[in-house]
Amino acid sequence: MQNPGTGTRPGGSFAVSCEELTFSYPGSKERALSGISFELRPGEYVGLVGPNGGGKSTLVRLLNGLLRPESGSVRVSGHDPATEPFEVRKHLGVLFQNPENGLVAPFVEDDVAFGLENLGVPREEMRARVAQAIRGVGLEGYERREPHTLSGGEKQRVALAGLLAVEPEILVLDEPTSMLDAAGRREVLEHLEVLRSRKTVLHVTHHLEELLNADRVLVLNGGELVADESPERLLADPELLRENRLILPVVPRLALALGLRANFKTPEELAGTILTGAGSGTRSG
């Protein structure tokens, strides 16, 4: 496990902490992020949503050191991504939108090992960690498959295994399902659900239905952090949703239209309640 002695560093007791974080792209008069402050506590599963151009991708790039803040600070497990990017990448892994862009090696197992090779991990240890990561995403037997022969969902799981092999305690998921079909999306989400008990997760998405089980949801709009709410409270606030170009997922939207409460997560839950209600007269929640 990671060194617990990071508590003395600034932001050290948090997995991620941002304070008054501000950033503008060169040549742009508008700020991509202005004065963002928030923390992720170890083990939390936090959603990040907001309109296109709201600042989500910029924030992800600041967290892993691809961009440097104009002012304010970022700490990832107590480290500053701007000055210690390689240290930060041991603690925080990013799963990007398009799995095609991340896969580089001829075989699945080499691809999963890529991050560890860059860290100079000894061969025996590497073999064990790669095997464990491949098991972690349910791809046993795929070790010698060529990545280009896999489906979109499988490719994204290979990319996820590559991150897991490095054993970061924080995962940032940047729209990990937006290029996948319905089956691939379900497959990736199921594996992420399994991981949440062991990781701190920041999940960026346009699909609120993926965040119904999150601990909190952050909303970025116009470079500002405009909300930090539980998913239940976000879904119950039509004005907040509208202002941030969000739309209620179909299951809760259907429930509301039928005069039920919005807090249904799956078609099964909603159908079950409708059947019970229809059999025994109206029941208000």
Add this chain to the structure above:
Amino acid sequence: MRLELRDVHHVYAAGTPFEVAALRGVSLTVEPGEVLGIVGGTGSGKSTLVRHMNLLLLPAGGEVLVDGVDATTLKKSELRRRVGLVFQFPEAALFAPTVDEDVAFAPRRLGLDEDEVRERVRESLGLLGVGDLAGRSPFALSGGEKRRVAIAGVLAMGPEVLVLDEPTAGLDPATRGELLDLIRHLREAGVAVVLVSHDLDEVAEVADRVCALHAGRVCAIGTPAEVFYRDPGLAPVTVRVASLLQESRPEIGEPVRFGETVAALSALSGV
């Protein structure tokens, strides 16, 4: 116009060890003014299929017909004006210094006079709700704005069939909703739309007919209800909810669109 694909086959890298049969005998029609949804998993052949609609790819077997005439006998420029194809992430092809210049590029190449070009640019940008961006640089826009400008560029050619390949991927929910409104609007204006999407909820809302592809073959084609109720496990949320209720309450029928589903479920006593 009526567009027909008859037993179309396509093979990538034919004659090499990497040969892949991407389409294995696909037949379908796009009727004038309809919205045809094309769904199917990654690698099922959706993008290969739509590239045959304006002969950007030539079929290895079978034929493409426009109003009953073999499309290969038509002038390519004419075919591509009448069947507009918007690729995935079309904003990658934006190139001009201003939005209106970018959208004017294709109609100008059709040899239209400058007044007509201006009119079409104004109209297309207006339809996509980005008229106020005309003088801006396309590179300074947000992802959703760029996407709409890129679609306006194809619309400005005045196509009779507009093919949209995953037009809403990566867009925020409100922008997705606005693009669906645009599709409804085009249908009212008599333009046929082919919508390729892996978002079944979105196809359910706007499609008149749905074609499901699997491994390069059409595995189902028909009304949204006919196609989606065949396999409710991989169907839009509305169909999944209704299918769960159908067994004990068959009177709800087979609703697909959100409004239809609300109406059908509200009719159950006690809800």
